[in-house]
Amino acid sequence: MRLPRVKFEHRPHRYEDGTIRIGGEIYGIAAEIADPYGWAWTALTLMDGTRSLDEIIERLRLAHPELPDPESIVEQLAATRYVEDAAAVPPAGLSERERDRYSRNHAFFRTVDIVPRGHGWETQLRLKSARVVVLGLGGTGCHAAWALAAVGVGTIHCVDPDLVELSNLNRQVLYGEGDVGRPKAEAAVARLRTVNSDISVTGERRHIGSRRELDELIAGYDALALCADRPTGHDIRVWANRACAAAGIPWAGGGYNGPLVTVGCFAPGAGACYECLSSGEEARRHPGTPVDLGGPGVIATSAGVSGQLVAHALLGLLTGVPVPPVGTIQGVNLIAADHHVWVRHPPRPGCPVCGTRADGSEHNSMHRMTEIDAGRANRTRP
Template identity: 60%
Template sequence: MRLPRVKPEHAPHRLGDGTVRLGGALYGIASEITDTDGWAWTALTLMDGTRPPATIAAELRAAFAALTQEDADDIVATLLSSGHVEEAAPSPCEELSEREKERYGRTRDYFRWVDLTPREHGWEPQLRLKSARVLVLGLGGTGSHTAWTLAAAGVGRLHLVDPDAVELSNLNRQILYTEADIGRPKTEVALDRLRRVNSDIEITAERTAVDGPEELARLIDGWHVLALCADRPREPYGIQTWANRACARAGIPWVSGGYHGPLVSVGVFGPGGPCFECVRAGIAPQPGGGYAWPGVTGASAGLSGQLVAHDVLAQVTGMTAAAPGYFHGVTLLDPDGHVYARHPSRDGCEICS
């Protein structure tokens, strides 16, 4: 880095015992440094965007006679690679237009905050989104929210698939439709709405029902991630099982989510982790198991769609908190009701073991 500075969201705090904390424990990205001599604290203080690394190391060494030049250089290098420091004078990003930079500036700020990989200019996650190809299967309560968020985030190519027409009963939760759309194909309405949300990306749609694993395999061909927001046919051995096997053969990740009364959950699966069928085998079956069981509000559907979109964005950008192969979510009636389930691959699983 030419002129490093600590990210404002990661401002360091020094505890009474000398420990330095960066990032904020509440955000899940905190780091703690044992710093009884104050070396790290001083180096971080010097990283204010006005000094190059060599000057920081020289001033650090001058402040502490016990430090060798090698020690000072190592401290500075370690902090620069920690992810809590950014370039105060970033390189220009030529791949995005000024219009795109204005549109996605807040997204860049978010990724700068959570990204612990040092970057040249901070637009790298947005460039990954721009080149991504995502298939959204199902445009109901979960899928309509998912599709809107992916379009707004700047996913470069979206393909929307759903067989249904808009019904009055959809309107309590499906964000893309209005009373005037009743009777129209969901794909037609969604295509129109989302193109007006973001005209800088390519969006296509296909009105079709997925009636077998071969049809699902056809649909995912050529896409980077599947957002599975459809719930028919139901499990066991329904559309999630088809996706599990088809995506494994294609070598792509997939995210599936929905609601089951007050339970909102999402599954993230793909290369590098246990598959859906292995994780499901380790979970006790729930009464009426399956997504989209009757009983839903706009809030529960919206949460499921936004969680799916969040995990798709994480897969595309590489900002993943864990390797694929788990379910997570919330139980809305329990303030402590965070859901997380991960189980190892079964011996002999043809997909992931």
């Protein structure tokens, strides 16, 4: 690192007792440093992007001659995610137009990233090279596809068999009155291309009626956004679970049941698969409890939250930023602020997707693993 600089989003604050808080007030991002002698505070103050590491170390030594090892403090602080290199050059893989378009993305990702990076654009570059299938362009799918396009996913393929109906317009954000009677895939592609002309958006009017057809659909893609509910919601999720495992790609699926909105997040080799979570929930319920997978009750807000949660999960699955909660189903109840959904179960022994063999070793039927750097990185705290 040539010119260390504390990121603007993580600018530090020093309390009267000498404790330094860095990283703002966002839970899971901030850290506190016990600094009774002011050594760390001086070092952080010097990290303003105008001095090299050697210059900071020398000034720290002059300010605190009693400090036995100024090099260690400076190097530890510079190696955290709270500090960036002011001399870093923007990547060649993004044009000036793209850097302007995604400048707010850049600020968000470098705030929540738990891994120190070179220039802070690494997450955006990963999104630019990503290829995602959005299956289902209803309430959830429209919002998910819009978010993925807006954030800069490089290739998006939209699939849906239906035509736009007037009743869709209360929550399916990609269509207008003039699109009624038009294939959803066609209308969605046209709209998304106006949202972001710097990415590739394609689509097809197609009904996925078997696991084999889903295998064919996702071949060559990096992730699946499952926003379809036909055939029955559980069946198509089982297909997605097995197809994505076989292809070695992650997937996220979401939906709504009245005000209850949920999203599942799954990745090869990490956490339980959908079928294991479903089995765990079935075992937890009282025998005979009916399972309601949703109905026609939906408004723009519940559909919007659903789609945005799916898109947010996919960002983490594709880049590791933020770290995705793989092997879980989570959600919110829009009419009960204290009702949160958090489902996590261990893989079932012998599960062909994510379980363990009789000898206790992990089963892994995937031939290609999705790399998630942040999932393997240790949290570095000064």
